[in-house]
Amino acid sequence: MDFAYTDKVNALRERVQAFMDEHVYPNEATYAAQMANAPDRWQPVPIVEQLKPHARKAGLWNLFLPESHYGAGLTNLEYAPLSEIMGRVPWASEVFNCSAPDTGNMETIERYGSAEHKKRWLEPLLEGEIRSAFCMTEPDVASSDATNIQTHIKRDGDDYVINGRKWWSSGAGDPRCKIFIVMGKTDPANPDRHRQQSMILVPRDTPGVEIKRMLPVFGWDDAPHGHAEIVFNNVRVPASNILLGEGRGFEIAQGRLGPGRIHHCMRSIGLAEYALEKTCKRAIERVPFGKPLADQGVMIERIAEMRIQIDMARLQVLHAAWKMDTVGNKAARTEIAAIKVAVPNMACRVIDWAIQAHGAGGVTSDFGLARMYATARTLRIADGPDEVHRHQLGRMELAKYKPARPNA
Template sequence: MDFAYSERVEELRSRLLNFFDDHIRPNDRLYHQQLAEAPDRWQPVPIVEELKPKARAAGLWNLFLPHSERGAGLSNLEYAPLAEIMGGVPWSSEVFNCSAPDTGNMETIDRYGTDAQKREWLDPLLEGEIRSCFAMTEPDVASSDATNIQTRIVRDGDHYVINGRKWWSSGAGDPRCAIFIVMGKTAPDSPDKYRQQSMVLVPRNTPGLTIKRMLPVFGFDDAPHGHAELLFEDVRVPAENILLGEGRGFEIAQGRLGPGRIHHCMRAIGLAERALELMCKRSLERRPFGKPLAEQGVIIERIAQSRILIDQARLLTLHAAWRMDTVGNKVARAEIAEIKVAAPQMACQVIDWAIQAHGGGGVTEDFPLAHFFKIARTLRIVDGPDEVHRFQLGRMELAKHKPPRAEASARAAE
């Protein structure tokens, strides 16, 4: 396992860091100002649109999509340090056309879509002309177990008819969102509970598709990205809009969520690095009880522990990315589960310590830490809650130590 960055990645990383120094960090305050003053916070933020052509001109566009000719062709391991940099300024990923849920949706259509589906939806997504939504989670069932999903997708001649409710549907609030990837059941009575689900492509303007509301998160409206509650009432789409075929939805979900999970973890590490930077600067500036905060023992301890936690999570993430690249997402599911638990928890802890170092300012919007904490805490739920990943990890670990069936049967007979 050699985690040294390749020459190409080092060059891209240097170029990306320079872009951040020149265009992203200097415009961070302007971004939040434009968003706060916008009459409609769901509309595209001007500075982001202004920076996109510059990112493309710098060769910093569509950096994900491992092993695909349509993106930069970077492996998960190669993309990791780039996603970490973007994670330090949460709005920056869109500048490089590398933001969720579009990255996962583009990868889904690239891997599982037909040529016609790719021409109609993937190409404009890759060009940044449209945006997309992923609709899987539902309010009426425990969606941490995807087999619970109740939305029905029924074949009717040359069409599928969709009925159901979704929420936490990422990206639906963006007016440029033109396509929804929707998961539901086409065969609810199948004895194989993992073959009951399918995924279909639903254009935004399809009759019967209603955005009921955008969900606030910890009191934030979460614009301009956000998550929606959706209602599907006799939504009719052509049969050719199905992805991969009936009964393949769970398979697609597993293929989509693996890279998505690790992308979240990469960005969470960048978020924690930024929080640590802010904590260090704050502790050097503030002088409680006659000496800098940085000289208080508890702060030094927390800064040191933050560095340990961040570096641990980074190495674990790189290992998971390496496993995904070498043995595939399915075989690497244990490593993906490990980092999906470890990285958001690490980020929550580091950000919490940074908030504490900022005192009352830490929970205001004068600093980005409250927003950072909202992102990190939400990550402990999205793409599977911590408890589900721990449960799967525990089962896999126990399986290593269970005796073979024959041996177990012989022992039982004795």
């Protein structure tokens, strides 16, 4: 593959970077102040809402969504470097309508939804009029094995009735969240454990949907986005809300999570780059023991290692994106699993070193590093923990060397 960005991608990178320089970085303090002083932290943040029309006017809206006339016509490989630039500031992606979980949910509805689903839910999401949540993980089972999911989706005439409890349903705390994509079992007795599950669209205001609490993340409420614990108690929705058909939940999940992992990883690389930038500036400015941190041997070596690890991770993600574009998500599952392990671990190391370089200031909210670390550390669990991906990787690698089974 050719790792050089095309002229089209370079032009978009320059435009996104210019937007970040003009509108996002100068408003980081504004965002922090508005969140700190908000009477209700779950309401949309004014500065984010003010910047969205500017992003639309600049033609930097809905840049994701490959293979769709709704998107910008970019492949995973083309979108990846743009996601990295947006990811440097955790709230910036929303300004471009390119934030999780909406990106994954929009891809899901576009790829697997009906014309009615697209009209009712996808188009308002693309316009930024509403937001969404993805409800898969459950508190009562080991959800790292998604076949354990117990939420029940039962057909009843022209409806489905949903009962179950979910948590880590990202985005559900936003008052603009109007639609959930819920994964549950429609056929729990199916001998094929990967055909028991289905996905269904559930409007937020459906009777029986109850948000029990918003979950703290390392002590933060993670407002205004947030992650909810939700109870579905005899929630009734039309049978037409099922996505793709009964028993297709795992198929949809794999289609959804592949591009999502590229986005998460590139945003994490953006965070790591920003942490490295902050570290270099801090090292030049601070003078302990008679000379700048930048002249201390341990700091020089650590900065070099940060540069090495970030660049290795970026190339690995770009390779995975290229393979997804050329041979499909299923054939690229090894590469997708690998980046899901490698990149959050890299980001955790780099951001941890950045915190160390900032001393006591690094653990405050003054430099944004503590929040960066919480984000990166969470991603070692989100979308499947490291151990699951390593297990999958190890099995696929061993399979290359095991003798073929003789025909029975």
